[in-house]
Amino acid sequence: MIRTIAPLALALLLAACGSTPPAPLQNPTVDREKQANSKSPTPTRKPTAVLKRGGGFYKDDGPADDIPDGLDDIPDAEPKWEPLHKPATKPYVVLGKEYVPNTALKPYKARGIASWYGKKFHGQKTSIGEPYDMFAMTAAHTTLALPSYVRVTSVHSGNSVIVRVIDRGPFHADRVIDLSYTAAYKLGLINGGSGLVEVEAIIPGEATGTTYAQITPPRPAKAESDEIEEQSRRLALEEMSTATGAGSEGSAAKGIYLQLGAFANADNAENLKNHLLRELDWLTESMRINPGDGVHRLHLGPYANRSEAERVAGKIRTTLGYQPTVVSR
Incomplete structure (x- = not known):
């Protein structure tokens, strides 16, 4: 469920609260079909x-x-x-966790x-x-x-x-x-x-108890694979830099914010925003997407001080199980 918070996704497209994430047994690989x-x-x-x-x-x-x-x-x-x-x-980060x-x-x-x-x-x-x-x-x-x-x-x-x-x-x-x-x-x-x-x-074409048409999906081109790897590295660096108080300058006012997500794709950032606005409907602060350096960051705030931002971050963690990052712009 960003829902594209869900994305998402807002599905930052993005249910009550939880404990330990389920461990996939293998490496994990938003018009619903009418x-x-x-x-x-x-x-x-x-x-x-x-x-x-x-x-x-x-x-x-x-x-x-x-x-x-x-x-x-x-x-x-x-x-x-x-x-x-x-x-x-494309890789993305939601509430401090990279996907x-x-x-x-x-x-x-x-x-x-x-x-x-x-x-x-x-x-x-x-x-x-x-x-x-x-x-x-x-x-x-x-x-x-x-x-x-x-x-x-x-x-x-x-x-x-x-x-x-x-x-x-x-x-x-x-x-x-x-x-x-x-x-x-x-x-x-x-x-x-x-x-x-x-x-x-x-996987269509593989033995799953039911026979489906055998179609071999195309392998991603090396250039595309390299692009995804580079995006993943950039988002990882994004999280490390924001955690230490650094932030990309954008149109938002300077101050203290909570970073809810970071995406290479603007649509995914919008999906997560819509998802979280519904899920965290008790929020009173403004939620906006700030693009810069090829990354679309979903920010919440501004806050008067860091302690107030951390209080709200803790409340979000109680609701969703993940804690957003406090950033300074």
Whole structure:
């Protein structure tokens, strides 16, 4: 879920609070596909009322006011080869943590907590530019190539779904994936808000229990690979310099700020901004993107002094599990 805070992504495109990040078993590799609009057989049941519990969906989020019938009959996403969204392959930093997305489809398997996002994000732009459809079979992940496909299995219920990954997130320390409302419903995660799942990448053409068309994705060019590596180094240096009080001059007034994220791509910075404005709706300070030196920084502030900035940073950490960096401009 930047949601492109999620990006994001604001998904700085960017759910309650957590503990230790789930460890991928292999190296990790935002227009939701309008499957919900397809005709389906006679509906079977409607989801029961949602109970908001610890580790559940995002603050003040929830199901739509009018839940359509037939959610059980909405088909899983159908894995197929799609060109990757190049802006979503660029490294980025959210709340002090650097993410280096995969630039190709790769094997991936992990176990961790899945959460879901609903009407608060419905219709908002995702990290690949498509609007989020809470009734389609989609998901958000911090580093998997976009778009791509994964199988998600509930450890508790044993139910399994295939979703199309089109967004960045979740930016919570204990989460491994954000699911659409329908995907979470089919896994039995709606009432609890979240649950333990196993996530496994599906690469079209490889043996996954189902046969898909064999299409070999193009390998990224060396120049592109070098560019991504350079962006990663630059963002890492960005975090080190801002941590020591250095900041790039921009149009914002001088003072003390919290840096929520840094992106090579402006759209990803905008997605995260929109995501955090919804998630951290208790904020009273201004949130703005300050570009400079090829980096788009998402800043919050200014603050009267460093101690006030650190107080707000601690509150953000309590909410999201990550702490932003205090910077001086």
